Amino acid sequence: MADDGKVTWTGKVARQTTPAAIASAQGASLPDDLVCARFNGRLADLQEPLIGNGTLEWVFCDSPDGLEVIRHSLAHVLAQAVMGLWSQSQLALGPATEEGFYYDFDSPRTFQTADLERIERAMAEIIHEDLRIQREDWSLSDARACFTSPYKRELLDGLVPDADQGTVTVYRQGSFVDLCRGPHVSRTGRLRPCAFKLLSAAGAYWRGDENRPMLQRIYGAAFAAPEELDDFLARREEAIRRDHRRLGQELDLFSVRSEAPGFPFFHPKGMVLRQALERFWREEHLRRGYLEVQTPVLLREELWHTSGHMQYFQDNMYFSAVEGDRYALKPMNCPGGMVLFKRRLHSYRDLPLRLAELGLVHRHERSGTLHGLMRARCFTQDDAHIFMTPEQIQGEIEDVLELIDHVYSAVFGFSYHVELSTKPDKAMGEPDIWDMATEALAEAMRAKGMSYQIHEGEGAFYGPKIDFHLRDSLGRTWQCGTIQLDFLLPERFQLQYIGRDGQRHRPIMLHRVLFGSLERFLAILTEHFAGAFPTWMAPVQVMVIPVYTRSLDYAQQTVRFLNSRQIRAEADDRPQKMGYKIRDAQTQRIPYMLIVGDREEEQQTVSVRRRQEELGRRTKDEFAAMLTEEIEKRRRPETALAGLSETK
């Protein structure tokens, strides 16, 4: 057997032959990193009797499948450890996850952070004992008799037992027995080279249903090697350092206060970021034939009946009553766009009509879901509603796809993937309309040669959508842009245009956002750049730092010079040493520092420091020209990791 995982074995398998036996027959002892086997495409334990002929592949711990099995086995070790410590606990479920594993318990013990360490030690002991992990086939009735936990019972009831044998698989390690599909590593000692760490304990609903009991879930991270776990933990630490709520505080960008939970306040510096983003957004849209509009935030309730929001979105809406009239705060911009389209009769010559709006929407979000700017109760959608004829659908979708690609890839340097979200359970309109709209979106993506995944049942209530998920510098993905094709709202609002034939026709509408939410996009950028924004966005682009107090006049003169060239520059006039001010500017992620002392003043130059890098002396004109170009081209830092958060 080779250790590269590619070696396969093909042949007739006698009943009761196991992968382990085959490996032994090949004359090798089982290597430590062999996790399990894949027999005819299905994962199997090393000790599992194989049935029929087929191809056997070895699965090692460095493969995705191998790692998943290891994590799953660790979940069992966790369960065994918890049962050993608190035997009154009942087991629910414990699968592998993206980075590790978890197990859900119903336990009289409320797990505390301090317990995690204790559990970890118990787990290490179980691994040290090198218990055999035994797979067993049980009859359904035996299983029912053994597993008294209501959760296991429910799982048993949901299982369709093998039609002939009526058996379920059970795994045993020492005194611990768990109902499980498997596969698992053959002995707990096989987990020894792996690295794991228990991360947290928190509540989780049984089967993810908020109407069912809440269990306690213990999360762990696990990797095949200690270095990978270290990497993972380091990435987690970095994510905490970059958290936009923390940077929002440190860089004085925004805050959410208890006076308005979920409704963010933007500070002057945060406002500069917003405006930079908005200016950029307007440029891109005006260039592409969009017209900007603004629709009211508060509209009469009647309108929301027409749009279907009262029926499908009411739980997320805020209401108000004045002079006996009932109003709703808009949770979406589309109905306002509809009203605008209807303000007069349109000709086919007006189409496509692209109405763009930076619209502030309000949605009631449950308190536990709020998360800084990422999840707020009001946010600005960078919306557009494109009204068009059927023939224009394809071209319009393609144009939006291009716009989004330009902004994500070229300007911000994000990679992204695309999903097509289809009809949800709670949806308005007929299935054939949905099919038509979904197909049109798919067709546009095919025409552009884009690959996409299907996201079943995740569409909006009025139409299917294309979702854009971008990947940030820490490898996390965020849903931002969407394109939604809507045949229903134009119908409900009875939109019309006069066609070339002189007859009235119904337009079709495209909803789309690019950033999704301006606030959330800013949060993503904050974390992606670790607060070290590209110069064109930076709240303060240049900090002029006088070396001596006597240099302050020259520093202020330099600031005025830069301000007159539309550069956001400030002078640090505090009576502090230069190093102090440099450190401060660095901490504030200001992209450029200009050091000015006697030498600079004499020659009318500035000493340029770009973040940590000294660029030497330039004339003021040279520096301004260089910066203006960088700003106008909206150049971004070499890597998003530039100017990191740590203190030297």
Next chain:
RNA sequence: GCUGGCGUGGCUCAGGGGUAGAGCAGUCGAUUCGUAAUCGACAGGCCGGGGGUUCGAAUCCCCCCGCCAGCUCCA
């Protein structure tokens, strides 16, 4: 919303029945210094809010509010 944890000066945190502390930031003064923290003084808090227990509560108990993690939900 649910489960658990947490709320002490602008920020980060110590104190856990005897009446409030540090560092940073701020103000004032001294220091004139060349690429990541100069020194000193001063000022700043009804210890999230409301009830209760107690001679006495930041500290113990109850109820609210907010924040954090996870679940559920989502741009």
